[in-house]
Amino acid sequence: MTQLLQLGISGLALGASYALIALGFSVVYRASRLFNFAHGELLSLGAFLMTALAQVLPWWLALAATAALTGGLAALLERAVLRRMVGRPVFTTIILTLFLGLLLRAGIVIAFGADTRGMPTPWDAMAEVQLGDSTVLLSSLVSLGATTVVLVGLHGLVQRTPLGVAMRASSENQEVALSLGIPVGRVLGFTWFLAGATAAVAGVFLGMFPRSVDSNLGYVALRAFPAIIVGGLESVVGAVVAAFVLGLLEVLSQAYVNPHLGAFGHNFHAVFPYAAMILFLVLRPRGLWGEHEVRRV
Amino acid sequence: MSASSPPLLRVQNLQVVYHSVVRALRGITLEVPTRGVVALLGPNGAGKSTALRAISGLLDLHDGAITQGHIELSGQSLLPLAADGRVRAGVVQVLEGRRILDALSVEENLLAGGFGMGPQARRELVESAFTRFPLLRERRRQPAGYLSGGEQQLLAICRGLMRRPRVLLLDEPFLGLSPKAVGEVAELIRHISDEGVSVLLVEQNAKVALGLASHGYVLETGKVVLDGPAEQLREDPDVQEFYLGFGREGQRGYHELKRYRRKRRWLS
Numbered sequence: 060m061t062q063l064l065q066l067g068i069s070g071l072a073l074g075a076s077y078a079l080i081a082l083g084f085s086v087v088y089r090a091s092r093l094f095n096f097a098h099g100e101l102l103s104l105g106a107f108l109m110t111a112l113a114q115v116l117p118w119w120l121a122l123a124a125t126a127a128l129t130g131g132l133a134a135l136l137e138r139a140v141l142r143r144m145v146g147r148p149v150f151t152t153i154i155l156t157l158f159l160g161l162l163l164r165a166g167i168v169i170a171f172g173a174d175t176r177g178m179p180t181p182w183d184a185m186a187e188v189q190l191g192d193s194t195v196l197l198s199s200l201v202s203l204g205a206t207t208v209v210l211v212g213l214h215g216l217v218q219r220t221p222l223g224v225a226m227r228a229s230s231e232n233q234e235v236a237l238s239l240g241i242p243v244g245r246v247l248g249f250t251w252f253l254a255g256a257t258a259a260v261a262g263v264f265l266g267m268f269p270r271s272v273d274s275n276l277g278y279v280a281l282r283a284f285p286a287i288i289v290g291g292l293e294s295v296v297g298a299v300v301a302a303f304v305l306g307l308l309e310v311l312s313q314a315y316v317n318p319h320l321g322a323f324g325h326n327f328h329a330v331f332p333y334a335a336m337i338l339f340l341v342l343r344p345r346g347l348w349g350e351h352e353v354r355r356v
Numbered sequence: 357m358s359a360s361s362p363p364l365l366r367v368q369n370l371q372v373v374y375h376s377v378v379r380a381l382r383g384i385t386l387e388v389p390t391r392g393v394v395a396l397l398g399p400n401g402a403g404k405s406t407a408l409r410a411i412s413g414l415l416d417l418h419d420g421a422i423t424q425g426h427i428e429l430s431g432q433s434l435l436p437l438a439a440d441g442r443v444r445a446g447v448v449q450v451l452e453g454r455r456i457l458d459a460l461s462v463e464e465n466l467l468a469g470g471f472g473m474g475p476q477a478r479r480e481l482v483e484s485a486f487t488r489f490p491l492l493r494e495r496r497r498q499p500a501g502y503l504s505g506g507e508q509q510l511l512a513i514c515r516g517l518m519r520r521p522r523v524l525l526l527d528e529p530f531l532g533l534s535p536k537a538v539g540e541v542a543e544l545i546r547h548i549s550d551e552g553v554s555v556l557l558v559e560q561n562a563k564v565a566l567g568l569a570s571h572g573y574v575l576e577t578g579k580v581v582l583d584g585p586a587e588q589l590r591e592d593p594d595v596q597e598f599y600l601g602f603g604r605e606g607q608r609g610y611h612e613l614k615r616y617r618r619k620r621r622w623l624s
Binding site: 238240 | 417
């Protein structure tokens with residue numbers, strides 16, 4: 060029981076980071092109808108920026124600056140490169156974002172070197188907190204808490220503010236949004252900014268102990284990919300919920316399923332979300348919450 | 357239209373090309389006065405929607421471009437402005453086919469129309485839409501996709517009014533509506549016009565349109581072929597025959613109409 064609670068919290072913390080990644084991926088898809096395969100490298104960039112900025116700024120300020128810089132770069136990529144691809148085949152934009160990802164990755168290695176770094180934290184990276192009988196990493200609790208704050212804040216922004224209404228209007232129908240005087244281009248840029256900023260925050264928390272920051276961190280974004288499919292491409296909320304569930308299942312299956320599979324089960328937990336994704340693609344390709352548009356009969 | 361006051365909206369010798377090759381407008385000139393309704397009539401493909409898109413700045417989205425001509429709002433050229441700038445200047449288009457944002461609530465649809473305004477003004481205008489149509493207030497939290505066709509059209513027009521436009525461009529607002537809904541939408545247009553908003557009304561339903569308008573233009577294959585005061589157009593034999601459904605000797609039978617269509621298809 061104590062182990063279950065312990066695993067549950069670290070699973071949710073992992074899921075929280077996946078949720079931030081899935082959120083960014085999903086809002087960009089909804090707004091520009093393209094898969095941003097450079098998303099993982101934005102996450103990696105955020106983590107590296109943080110290791111540098113945290114040396115010179117107070118930790119929370121460094122986190123905010125990291126998010127803002129990464130978000131700014133994402134918005135710049137959209138404006139300078141991807142905006143020109145509007146209306147082109149999906150295939151073209153996929154190749155383009157893959158390429159942008161490679162460029163970013165190379166840029167990161169040039170700027171920060173290829174060495175593995177530890178993510179600085181204002182608290183002791185190994186610190187544990189006693190919750191009843193079980194002990195959990197303080198970092199897990201902080202990342203779970205911070206992510207929840209970010210997610211709730213974004214939900215409020217999108218659901219309750221004029222900017223959020225404009226974002227939803229633009230993603231539902233660009234022509235209508237334009238006809239109403241909504242500056243769709245700038246709204247799109249802001250969407251990319253949010254995606255970059257949340258990716259950076261996810262990168263910071265994913266880089267914390269027990270993991271570390273290296274140039275392969277970007278591949279973690281691919282781990283969040285099943286969440287987007289399972290949750291439904293169209294549904295940001297669905298992707299976030301699925302990300303939490305898959306993070307939880309990943310940690311739990313590592314503890315409870317892997318040992319029973321012998322040599323075969325060595326990395327089963329890493330495969331597990333993809334198995335779930337394939338199952339969904341076969342049985343329910345629109346995901347749990349995808350495409351439930353209101354249709355008048 | 358009085359000749360003394362300068363027009364609010366003036367379109368001069370406007371030419372529009374789609375995909376760099378398809379000529380949709382071949383130099384049209386039209387004017388919308390400071391008050392009143394102007395009708396723009398014509399068959400499918402005549403260029404009516406293109407004219408509205410050119411005025412509201414939505415041509416880019418359809419890969420269209422203005423190759424010649426001017427569009428002015430009280431003497432100021434609209435051409436340097438993008439779509440959102442033109443809305444701010446006071447030109448709002450209500451798109452064909454209602455285009456309600458289904459996933460947004462009724463109230464959010466209105467709020468989307470008021471993007472960029474102060475919270476106070478936005479609130480007031482949402483309230484004024486609700487006062488106009490209490491039904492919208494009742495359903496303010498419901499997804500707007502649940503409204504009936506007529507209600508959606510009323511909502512779309514109210515949404516277009518959110519930015520207090522000086523001229524409202526309506527693209528076939530009566531399309532696919534029940535006779536009752538047509539009456540309600542016509543009533544709303546009359547009210548808007550009385551409140552001092554100029555209306556440029558694109559319609560195929562010439563009967564309703566000429567009933568509302570003070571002046572009308574008939575567009576065919578990208579050119580204005582006829583224009584004049586609405587009552588004059590109503591009396592025009594060609595307009596009566598092709599747009600109002602009367603033959604020279606009274607109502608045409610359905611049988612003859614079918615023959616006419618078949619003949620046209622052969623010829624074109």
